Amino acid sequence: MKLDLDKLRAIFTQDAGADRVVPPTGHTAWLTLFAAGAMAFLAVFALALSLATSRLADRWGDALARSSTLRISAPEGQRLAQTDAALKVLQTTPGIATARALTSEEQRALLAPWFGPDLPVESLPIPQLIEIIEDHAGYDAAGLRLRLAAEVPGAVLDDHTRWRAPLVRAASRLRLMGWVSLILIGGTVAAIITLAANAALAANAQVIGVLRLVGARDKYISQAFVRRFTLRSLGGAAIGTVLGSIAVGLLPRTEAGGGFLTGLGFQGWHWLLPLIIPLLSGAVAYAATRAAAQRTLRDMP
Amino acid sequence: MIELENVAYSYGGGELLSDITLRLQPGSFHFLTGPSGAGKTTLLKLFYGALMPTAGQVRLFDADVRELTRDDIALARRRIGVVHQDCQFLNHLSVSENIALPLLVSDRDMLAEDANLRELIGWVGLTQRANALPPELSGGERQRAALARAIIMSPDVILADEPTGNVDWEMSQRLMRLLIELNRMGKTIMIATHDLALIRTTKSQVQARVLRISNRRLQLAGADL
Numbered sequence: 001m002k003l004d005l006d007k008l009r010a011i012f013t014q015d016a017g018a019d020r021v022v023p024p025t026g027h028t029a030w031l032t033l034f035a036a037g038a039m040a041f042l043a044v045f046a047l048a049l050s051l052a053t054s055r056l057a058d059r060w061g062d063a064l065a066r067s068s069t070l071r072i073s074a075p076e077g078q079r080l081a082q083t084d085a086a087l088k089v090l091q092t093t094p095g096i097a098t099a100r101a102l103t104s105e106e107q108r109a110l111l112a113p114w115f116g117p118d119l120p121v122e123s124l125p126i127p128q129l130i131e132i133i134e135d136h137a138g139y140d141a142a143g144l145r146l147r148l149a150a151e152v153p154g155a156v157l158d159d160h161t162r163w164r165a166p167l168v169r170a171a172s173r174l175r176l177m178g179w180v181s182l183i184l185i186g187g188t189v190a191a192i193i194t195l196a197a198n199a200a201l202a203a204n205a206q207v208i209g210v211l212r213l214v215g216a217r218d219k220y221i222s223q224a225f226v227r228r229f230t231l232r233s234l235g236g237a238a239i240g241t242v243l244g245s246i247a248v249g250l251l252p253r254t255e256a257g258g259g260f261l262t263g264l265g266f267q268g269w270h271w272l273l274p275l276i277i278p279l280l281s282g283a284v285a286y287a288a289t290r291a292a293a294q295r296t297l298r299d300m301p
Numbered sequence: 302m303i304e305l306e307n308v309a310y311s312y313g314g315g316e317l318l319s320d321i322t323l324r325l326q327p328g329s330f331h332f333l334t335g336p337s338g339a340g341k342t343t344l345l346k347l348f349y350g351a352l353m354p355t356a357g358q359v360r361l362f363d364a365d366v367r368e369l370t371r372d373d374i375a376l377a378r379r380r381i382g383v384v385h386q387d388c389q390f391l392n393h394l395s396v397s398e399n400i401a402l403p404l405l406v407s408d409r410d411m412l413a414e415d416a417n418l419r420e421l422i423g424w425v426g427l428t429q430r431a432n433a434l435p436p437e438l439s440g441g442e443r444q445r446a447a448l449a450r451a452i453i454m455s456p457d458v459i460l461a462d463e464p465t466g467n468v469d470w471e472m473s474q475r476l477m478r479l480l481i482e483l484n485r486m487g488k489t490i491m492i493a494t495h496d497l498a499l500i501r502t503t504k505s506q507v508q509a510r511v512l513r514i515s516n517r518r519l520q521l522a523g524a525d526l
Contacts, residue, residue, distance in 0.1 A: 020393075020394065020398070021391065021394070021402070021405065021406070023391070023392075023393040024393075206389075207391055209389070210389045210390070210391055210402075211402075211406060212375065212378075213351075213378065213383055213385075213389060214378070214402045214403040214406055214450065215375050215376070215378040215379035215403055215406055215407060215454070216375060216406035217371070217372045217375040217376075217406075218371050218372070218375070219372070220406050220408075297371075
């Protein structure tokens with residue numbers, strides 16, 4: 001698509017006198033400003049949601065994809081022997097970088113959220129857990145299960161696939177919803193600006209008649225309306241973006257205990273992304289007003 | 302310049318103008334008269350491309366108006382100054398801004414034109430009212446402002462629709478003197494009016510043709526005027 005820089009430049013450089021030929025119309029002015037501002041505010045949140053869910057999906061994927069857990073459920077007298085046997089199997093399995101049995105303290109820490117910190121792990125028939133970290137190539141889970149079934153009957157391999165997949169899928173859906181929300185917000189801005197521009201054009205039919213009478217080309221008339229609505233939309237969206245960014249900045253920061261509901265804000269250079277929203281809003285307003293103006297002027301006698 | 306050949310114009314099923322043939326020669330002065338509703342304003346609108354004929358041909362500066370795009374018509378209008386009976390101002394702009402409107406929409410350098418604009422405002426006697434808004438003007442002042450706007454681009458043709466309709470006799474004489482002066486500068490003038498006294502008075506000062514619309518057709522008015 002060829003970008004017409006002259007038209008874009010004219011939006012910002014057309015002299016104020018030309019801008020004044022369109023009289024200010026109160027209700028379309030505040031409607032455009034408010035709609036652009038409100039939509040930009042929502043767009044900041046949708047963007048933050050998309051980015052946060054994207055990070056979440058990556059985190060869940062990365063953190064869980066390379067690790068697995070082996071659970072040794074054996075009678076008290078056999079647990080240690082089966083643990084050793086399992087570790088030997090794991091050490092000789094291609095694709096496994098490290099494998100280690102969790103200590104009693106680590107197992108207690110895992111259970112602490114449910115049973116408190118003073119659980120006597122040693123005296124309870126709790127399975128021994130072995131943490132497996134894959135290398136880049138990964139291991140053959142089906143083959144490992146067969147080996148373990150033969151050599152360590154009490155071992156159950158959990159490669160996290162069962163519960164990792166729905167989490168990643170949920171995060172991906174949320175990210176998709178965020179992007180769909182952004183598209184819907186853009187469409188809503190276009191619809192509202194089109195309605196406001198149509199109302200302004202209809203209210204200014206007499207002005208358009210006078211401009212034509214004195215030799216104004218339709219392009220000039222259209223440009224006057226387009227410039228006004230584009231700048232209003234840019235201004236409204238800039239205000240909405242600033243307010244939205246402040247609101248996102250005030251959300252709780254990422255906390256380990258906070259789960260999904262924390263860390264919804266932007267991180268690092270992502271804070272620059274909301275700057276695109278006013279520009280997109282201006283571009284949408286430009287296209288919507290231009291189309292509305294051209295259509296109205298074409299239909300006018 | 303502007304030519305009408307066998308032009309007809311109909312609307313609402315009825316024919317308002319029929320078989321009109323007329324050629325505006327450079328530097329000529331025409332009056333267009335006829336009773337109210339005869340089609341004077343319609344004929345003027347055909348002259349500047351605001352209406353399309355239902356039959357016949359209108360030629361604006363050697364181009365068939367039907368073959369012109371909207372942009373072409375806009376460019377042609379910069380060579381035709383129009384004074385409307387109701388003046389048609391932008392009420393949110395000052396008098397001087399309204400007068401300068403044709404310059405503005407033509408992307409002319411407003412700073413370079415400033416001296417000309419002030420001179421023109423002075424010529425029509427509106428220097429003291431330059432910053433007023435149109436609704437604050439009297440009828441005569443509005444007509445003079447409309448005339449100033451019509452001639453600021455130094456058009457070849459000036460079309461005036463009842464330019465003295467809302468002003469007293471003294472002001473109408475003043476406006477006519479301005480139009481006669483423009484004609485002496487070489488401008489083609491066409492004035493639609495039903496004021497026969499005005500036509501008689503003006504004819505004593507300038508060589509003018511008087512055309513009358515009667516029974517949908519254009520006739521040259523004679524001694525019965």
